[in-house]
Amino acid sequence: MPIYRFHVPTGVDPEPVELPHDDAAWSEAVTLCGEMLRDVDGNLPSPTGWLFEVFDASGGRIIEIEVRAQRHGAAPEQQGD
Amino acid sequence: MSHPLIAALEKHGPLTDEEKDVLRQISSRVVSFAPKSEIASEGTLQSESKLLIEGFAIRHVHLEDGDRHISALHIPGDFVDLISFLLKKMDHGVAALTPCKVALVAHSDLLEVTRRYPFLTRAFWLLTLVDAATTRQWLTGLGRKSARQRLAHFLCEMHCRMEAIGMARDESFELPVTQEELGDAQGLTTVHVNRTLQELRADGLIRSSGRTIVISDLQALREEAEFDPAYLHLHQQLER
Numbered sequence: 001m002p003i004y005r006f007h008v009p010t011g012v013d014p015e016p017v018e019l020p021h022d023d024a025a026w027s028e029a030v031t032l033c034g035e036m037l038r039d040v041d042g043n044l045p046s047p048t049g050w051l052f053e054v055f056d057a058s059g060g061r062i063i064e065i066e067v068r069a070q071r072h073g074a075a076p077e078q079q080g081d
Numbered sequence: 082m083s084h085p086l087i088a089a090l091e092k093h094g095p096l097t098d099e100e101k102d103v104l105r106q107i108s109s110r111v112v113s114f115a116p117k118s119e120i121a122s123e124g125t126l127q128s129e130s131k132l133l134i135e136g137f138a139i140r141h142v143h144l145e146d147g148d149r150h151i152s153a154l155h156i157p158g159d160f161v162d163l164i165s166f167l168l169k170k171m172d173h174g175v176a177a178l179t180p181c182k183v184a185l186v187a188h189s190d191l192l193e194v195t196r197r198y199p200f201l202t203r204a205f206w207l208l209t210l211v212d213a214a215t216t217r218q219w220l221t222g223l224g225r226k227s228a229r230q231r232l233a234h235f236l237c238e239m240h241c242r243m244e245a246i247g248m249a250r251d252e253s254f255e256l257p258v259t260q261e262e263l264g265d266a267q268g269l270t271t272v273h274v275n276r277t278l279q280e281l282r283a284d285g286l287i288r289s290s291g292r293t294i295v296i297s298d299l300q301a302l303r304e305e306a307e308f309d310p311a312y313l314h315l316h317q318q319l320e321r
Binding site (some may be wrong): 011 | 204229
């Protein structure tokens with residue numbers, strides 16, 4: 001199975017992982033993004049720019065997922081607790 | 082080595098010699114299962130309940146799209162499908178994770194035991210209640226906790242259960258579970274499991290080499306996980 005390398009926006013990058021094909025890597029990346037967004041439990045700083053990337057074995061970037069979050073209005077610096 | 086079922090039940094109160102004899106008798110038929118083989122398949126009718134003597138097993142349910150969810154990890158001494166005594170048809174499967182030795186306990190024998198031995202009956206009942214309590218903890222994690230808390234909680238639970246059967250020493254125990262299987266149990270992608278375990282290692286909470294987990298800072302790991310072993314009811318005493 002081909003090897004993929006994931007880059008995540010916060011914390012530690014996972015070790016390279018074997019997945020059957022690019023579609024599986026896409027599915028894994030989308031789900032991972034959702035899981036990491038859920039893990040912040042509503043406490044996402046504003047502004048936030050998250051970039052998830054997946055590279056194939058030759059180092060080519062095959063996936064890019066961006067999460068951009070910005071509060072607008074009276075108190076954009078205020079964050080949930 | 083003491084009989085795993087006797088050891089498990091005696092934690093909840095002393096057994097008479099007659100009760101111990103009957104437990105030995107009903108669990109004398111032992112069969113082996115290879116890793117990945119089904120011990121009790123989803124959807125099948127059972128006429129015997131299986132007691133795990135050696136090895137690790139999982140409880141799992143498969144979805145139509147090929148995904149599966151693991152809802153329990155079983156260790157030696159666990160009566161993995163005691164519920165099939167009354168429920169008969171498996172609403173989930175039990176599969177071997179490693180080579181397993183399993184005692185087959187005929188439902189006809191359980192019927193006789195529950196007719197004649199009220200204390201053993203209550204002890205069996207307690208085992209199913211603890212199973213349910215453990216499932217509630219897993220559900221709470223799946224519903225409300227972060228990946229880090231879920232994995233930390235799982236490691237605390239396994240440490241506690243392995244210690245109770247004498248299979249953990251110095252905060253160290255075997256955990257023959259792949260990261261993919263951990264993901265299937267904790268509702269996480271394999272890559273998320275991988276990076277979260279790395280973070281727990283980097284933060285000095287755990288160490289691991291191969292399939293051995295060493296908890297480096299048990300108190301800190303328990304605090305992170307909000308782990309309180311009370312739900313395992315390890316020393317709950319039963320009235321005679």
